[in-house]
Each structure stands twice: as C-alpha cells, then as structure tokens.
Amino acid sequence: MKTLDQRRAHHAWETVTSAAKHQDSDDFKRAVMSLPAQIVGSGLGPALSFLLAKGKTTHLLQALSDWVLDKHPNPTSTRPAPAADALLQQFKEADTVFLRRATSETLAYLQWLKRFAEAELPEASN
Template sequence: MMDERQQTRRQNIDERQTRRQNIEQERARIAWEHVREIVATSDATTKKEYRSIARGLNSMIQINGLGPTLGFLKAKGTVKGRKDPNKAHSRLLNHINLWMSGPSQESNQKEHYHFATSNREALNAEGGLLNWITDPGTSSADYRRATTEVLAFGNWLRRFAEAELEEES
C-alpha cells in the first residue's frame, strides 16, 4: 500500500508525463497544419524546396547553431534584398517563429506560451526569433532552451514534410 508521499510523487510524475505528451501533440498538430498549408498553397517547386529544407533543418542547427541557421533561412528567403514570403525558406522561418512565439493551447492560463522567456517583447518584435537571439536580455541558457525547442518542432516538420511533399528529382 502506498503512503501519502509516494502517492503524491506518483501523481507529480504522471502530471509531468501528461504535460510532455500534450506539448508533443501540440508540436505535431501545429507542424501538420503548416505542412498542409504548404501542400494547399504552394507550387511544386516550393513544395520540393520546403521538403528538402525541413529534412535538413535539425542537421543545420546541430552543425551551425540556431542563430546561423535562422540567418541562412532569412537570407535565402529574399529576392533582390527583399523578403519573399512565398519562398520555402521564408515560409519555414515563419513557421518556426509562429511556433516559438505562439500561445499554448495546453493551458487555460492567459499568458502561457510554447516557449517561455522573460524578454517576450524581443521575440514578438519584427525579426522574431532572430531578433530575440540578438537581444541583450537573452541568456545563453535561454538560447540553449530555444535550440532544444526548435529541434523538437523541427522533428515534426521533417516527418510531415517527408510524408506529404514530393522529393526533388
């Protein structure tokens, strides 16, 4: 028979597992919506490019780091120095920004986000995650947490892009 402390500990473990499962389901749901948006609104070239970039996103982050990878996506998402929101690179960067700055459906709290940070105004400003990375209020611990979160979200983007979008020939 469990005593009260063991029961409380077991309950806390169950709550953490449920929270992890919920956030994972939410990552999957949002990634699925983004990939379905690409399927519905993009030409064949953009679909193939998005699939290719989504497949390599986590490798790029692990090799180069989050900041340089986001900078690469921003640079490749431009035409003649202007952001082209229809390019696959721009769309992937936008999807990452939306995930990181978006409110969580998992909680009933008003101010509950997928990624918690003390300098949210930098994350929500023009430039999104790139702006946040360069903000003086962003600590190295926050940067590492952001990297981990983008990698977790990137796994779902990769899975769904591979399943739904055609390969480049």
C-alpha cells in the same frame, strides 16, 4: 488537455499542409530535411540566418517563429503568426537560457515537421 508533443505535431501538421499548397513546397521540404543538421553543426542563429538569406523559405521561418515564440509557451494564443525573422531577431537580446530552450524546442518541433513533410510533400526535385 493535449501534451506538448501533441501540440507540436498539430502545429507541424498545419504548417506542412499549408506548405503543400504553395509553389515553394520543394524548397520548404529541402529546408526542413536539412535544418536539424545545420542547427546541430552551426547553431540555431546561423542556421536561421542562412535560411533568411536564401529567401525561399519564409513559410518555414514564420512557422518556427510562431511555434517557438508564441504557440509553445502560450497554447491558447490566437495571435497571428509573427514575421519570418522574429525568432532570429530575439537572438539580439536573448540570454543563454533562451538560446538553449529555443534550440531544443526548434529541434523537437522539426522532428514533426520532417515526418509530415516526408509523408505529405512530393519528392523534392534536385
């Protein structure tokens, strides 16, 4: 059985290698690198809203929703990835326990995404 951190790493690796094949890998990498600071500074909901408004990082939003809402609590899930805004939609009815858990798990998952994005994606052009 894999540890939680190993499962995070595996999901993050698949997300980054998939992002590398897409045209928006620069936007993906930029968003991954800046998102933890945005979450700490503004909160998870506002940070995700900002990404959704930009409209260029749906792959990242979908990966975060998939991990936090499905693959983290259900390691053997084979459900398809949820919509890009699924995690943000949960905030409408979520209690503070969910919000804290989702924020903590998103930050832990982003550690792996950042490591792999730095290693696998080309330098983002400014």
